[in-house]
Amino acid sequence: MPTIPSNIVVYNLITKRLFSTSTSKNMNYVEKVRLLDYWKIQDSSLQNEFPRSHLVLMVDRRLLVTKDTPDVKMVEHSYGDLKQLLGEYGLQFDLSNSCLLDALPADNDMIPLFGTSIEAADPPEDSPISKSDVLKQLGNSLGGRFTDIRMAMLTMQEERQRNLLAKFQTLTKWAATYRRCPKCAAALKMRTSKSGAECVTCQKVYYPTFSPVSITLITDPTNEHALLVRHRGSAGGVFTAVAGFAHSGESMAECARREIAEEVGIEVDLIQSLDMSQPWPMPDSSLMIAHVAIAKMDQKISVCPDELETAQWFSRQQVRQALETTLSDPQLKKLPRTLDDRQTLHYIPPAGAIAHQMIRRWVDGKIDFHNSRI
Amino acid sequence: MPTIPSNIVVYNLITKRLFSTSTSKNMNYVEKVRLLDYWKIQDSSLQNEFPRSHLVLMVDRRLLVTKDTPDVKMVEHSYGDLKQLLGEYGLQFDLSNSCLLDALPADNDMIPLFGTSIEAADPPEDSPISKSDVLKQLGNSLGGRFTDIRMAMLTMQEERQRNLLAKFQTLTKWAATYRRCPKCAAALKMRTSKSGAECVTCQKVYYPTFSPVSITLITDPTNEHALLVRHRGSAGGVFTAVAGFAHSGESMAECARREIAEEVGIEVDLIQSLDMSQPWPMPDSSLMIAHVAIAKMDQKISVCPDELETAQWFSRQQVRQALETTLSDPQLKKLPRTLDDRQTLHYIPPAGAIAHQMIRRWVDGKIDFHNSRI
Numbered sequence: 166m167p168t169i170p171s172n173i174v175v176y177n178l179i180t181k182r183l184f185s186t187s188t189s190k191n192m193n194y195v196e197k198v199r200l201l202d203y204w205k206i207q208d209s210s211l212q213n214e215f216p217r218s219h220l221v222l223m224v225d226r227r228l229l230v231t232k233d234t235p236d237v238k239m240v241e242h243s244y245g246d247l248k249q250l251l252g253e254y255g256l257q258f259d260l261s262n263s264c265l266l267d268a269l270p271a272d273n274d275m276i277p278l279f280g281t282s283i284e285a286a287d288p289p290e291d292s293p294i295s296k297s298d299v300l301k302q303l304g305n306s307l308g309g310r311f312t313d314i315r316m317a318m319l320t321m322q323e324e325r326q327r328n329l330l331a332k333f334q335t336l337t338k339w340a341a342t343y344r345r346c347p348k349c350a351a352a353l354k355m356r357t358s359k360s361g362a363e364c365v366t367c368q369k370v371y372y373p374t375f376s377p378v379s380i381t382l383i384t385d386p387t388n389e390h391a392l393l394v395r396h397r398g399s400a401g402g403v404f405t406a407v408a409g410f411a412h413s414g415e416s417m418a419e420c421a422r423r424e425i426a427e428e429v430g431i432e433v434d435l436i437q438s439l440d441m442s443q444p445w446p447m448p449d450s451s452l453m454i455a456h457v458a459i460a461k462m463d464q465k466i467s468v469c470p471d472e473l474e475t476a477q478w479f480s481r482q483q484v485r486q487a488l489e490t491t492l493s494d495p496q497l498k499k500l501p502r503t504l505d506d507r508q509t510l511h512y513i514p515p516a517g518a519i520a521h522q523m524i525r526r527w528v529d530g531k532i533d534f535h536n537s538r539i
Numbered sequence: 540m541p542t543i544p545s546n547i548v549v550y551n552l553i554t555k556r557l558f559s560t561s562t563s564k565n566m567n568y569v570e571k572v573r574l575l576d577y578w579k580i581q582d583s584s585l586q587n588e589f590p591r592s593h594l595v596l597m598v599d600r601r602l603l604v605t606k607d608t609p610d611v612k613m614v615e616h617s618y619g620d621l622k623q624l625l626g627e628y629g630l631q632f633d634l635s636n637s638c639l640l641d642a643l644p645a646d647n648d649m650i651p652l653f654g655t656s657i658e659a660a661d662p663p664e665d666s667p668i669s670k671s672d673v674l675k676q677l678g679n680s681l682g683g684r685f686t687d688i689r690m691a692m693l694t695m696q697e698e699r700q701r702n703l704l705a706k707f708q709t710l711t712k713w714a715a716t717y718r719r720c721p722k723c724a725a726a727l728k729m730r731t732s733k734s735g736a737e738c739v740t741c742q743k744v745y746y747p748t749f750s751p752v753s754i755t756l757i758t759d760p761t762n763e764h765a766l767l768v769r770h771r772g773s774a775g776g777v778f779t780a781v782a783g784f785a786h787s788g789e790s791m792a793e794c795a796r797r798e799i800a801e802e803v804g805i806e807v808d809l810i811q812s813l814d815m816s817q818p819w820p821m822p823d824s825s826l827m828i829a830h831v832a833i834a835k836m837d838q839k840i841s842v843c844p845d846e847l848e849t850a851q852w853f854s855r856q857q858v859r860q861a862l863e864t865t866l867s868d869p870q871l872k873k874l875p876r877t878l879d880d881r882q883t884l885h886y887i888p889p890a891g892a893i894a895h896q897m898i899r900r901w902v903d904g905k906i907d908f909h910n911s912r913i
Binding site: 193194195198199202266324328329330331332333335336339341342343344345346347348349350353360369371372373374375376377410411412413414415416417418419422423426427430431432437438440441442443444450452454467 | 567568569572573576640698702703704705706707709710713715716717718719720721722723724727734743745746747748749750751784785786787788789790791792793796797800801804805806811812814815816817818824826828841
C-alpha cells in the first residue's frame, strides 16, 4: 500500500495484534476507537469482517425502527439474518451500499456495526399490492417498521441512537455524491467504510463533509423573555431558536452574531457557548453548536423573508406552556391547521432536537449569564 | 434568475434600496451583514463593485503584509493602485482569482474587500535576477513584504486580520479545487464571491468546506499539571494541545474524547467547552473549538506514532516558563536544534494560535472546572 506511510502500517499491525489477544471484556475505550480507526482505512480488513457484522437498515431512505416500544431505536440484524430476510423479498445488500457506524462487543472480540441503505424495486404495474404495502410487510418481517429519518431524529430518546443515525445518513448521502474528483473529474475510489475517497488520478483525498452551525437562544437582559422564530415550511405552531451555517473565517460566536443579524435583523450584546452540540443530518449534514445571546427587546425585528415566517419575543411562561404541550404530544399530532393559528406559539421542537434541550434548560432557569465562568 | 426563489430577489431589492439611501455612518451591523449576503449571491452586483473595491494580495501563495511595524497586518490597496503597481511588473489580476472577504465603510457607502491570489511568472533562464529577488522588489513597491501564510496566522495580533486571512486562504483553495461536480463531473459555475458553486448540469450547489476540530487542554484532577504533545514535523521544542477533526455523527465533546484516546491513548473523565473558537486554514480548513478535559496522570500514555512524536505531563511552572519564552521570542528564532533538545518543552505555539490563548488562560489560573456553570 504505497500511499500509506509505513509508520501507520506498523502502528496498525501492533494495534491489530493487541486486539486479537484481548477479549471484548478487556477492550477499553482507547482500544475500541483505535480499532475503528484501523477499520476505517484498512479496506481488506473491514471486508473480512463484513460477514460477522451487525447492520441497521434504510429502504428507500426510510429507517427500520422498533415498533410498539415507547422508545424508538434502530433494529439491528446479524449479517446472516438480514441476508435471508431481505432475500425473501428479492432484495440484496453488499459493502457498496453500506457504511461503518461503530464497533460492538461480541463474544471474544469486537464486530462492526454497518448501516446499509438499499432501494426497493417498484412492483409491476399490474401488481395487486402497492409498494408501501410491500414495505409494511417487509418491516413486519424484519421485526420493525419503516419511518421518516427526520421524525426518527426528533423522537429517539438515546443520544447514541440519534448520533449513529446522523452518521448513517451523512455517510450514505456523501458516498452517493462523491463519485468524481471535484478538481480533475477522475473517478474517486471510495473506502469500504465510506470515511473517505481518493482520486485515482491526482490522489487527493476527500472526507465526508458536514459544517458547523450555530444555534442560539436569544434572551432579553432580564432573562425573562426569549426570541423564537418560525421557519418557512416548518410544522404549524412550532417555534425554535435561530440557527445557521458558519462561514469561512468566522468564529462560532461571530457566526451566531451574524446569523441573528441576517435572520431577525437585531444586534446582540453578548454571546456565550452552552457546551452542548449535536450532529444533525438534514437537509445538509451539520454539527449544531448551542449558544445563548442577550439582545435588547426594543429593537425592531425584521425577518429574512426567504428563511423565516416570523420571529417573536415570548415570556418564560409562554415558552413553558409550549414545552409542556410538546412533551405531552411529542409526535406533534395536534398541530394547528388554520393559517392564523400556525403563527401562534404552540410547540417547540421535540426532545431529540438540541433546540428542545436548550429551550428546556432556559425554561428551567438553568441558563444564566451571571454564572458565567468566562 | 430562475434558480433563485422570487422572495430572495424581492428581499434583496428592498435591502439594496435601503443601502443606496443610507450613508456608511448610518450603516449598522445588520445592514452590513445583509449587504455581504447580497453581494455573495448576486454576481452582477458584485462585478459592478469590483473597480471600487479594496484588495489584499497573495503572490505565489505568499501574503503581502506590512513591514517594519510591531504588529503584522495585511496591506490593502485600492483596485486602481494595485492594477498600476502590479502592471509595472507585468502582473494582472481579475475577478476570477479574487474572493469576497468583507464590506468596508467608504465615503458615503460600503465597498467590498477582496482577496486576490496570483502567480508570478518565472524569470527567463538567463535572467540576472532570481524570482525571490523579484518578489522582494515587488513587495517593496507594494509597501510591504511577502510572508508565509502560517507564520502570518501565528503572529498577527488582531483577530480580525487572522480571520480575514483564514477566509482568504480557505476560499482561494476551495475555488481552485471545486471545478467539477463530484456527483456528475459536469462543470461547476463558481460564484463571483467564491462563496458557492453550482453544477451546470444537475444544479447541485456546493459550498466552501471546513470542518470542526476539537482542541483540548488536558489537565490532571488537581489542575496543576497539563498534558501537552509534540506533532511530527513541528518546530523543535514546541508543545501544544491535542487536536483533531470531528467525525460524522459525534458531538464536539465526543470528538475531543475520541481524539485524546486515539492520539495519546488515555481516557478522560470530564470534558468542557472553553467558549473559544478560531478558523484555521492549514493544512486543511477547519474551525478549532477549544475544550478542557480532566484525566488521571497514572494512565499509560501511548502516542499514535503517525501523528505525534511525544506526549508528556508538565507542571504549571514548566508551562509558564515555555509561555514566557514564547512571548519573548514570538518568531521562535531560538528553536533548539539537537534531537534531544527538540523533545524538551521550550515553546508553546505563538500568540495567533488558539492553543496559545488556551494554555495562557490555564497558566494564569483562569481555567477551573469548579467555576463551571454547566
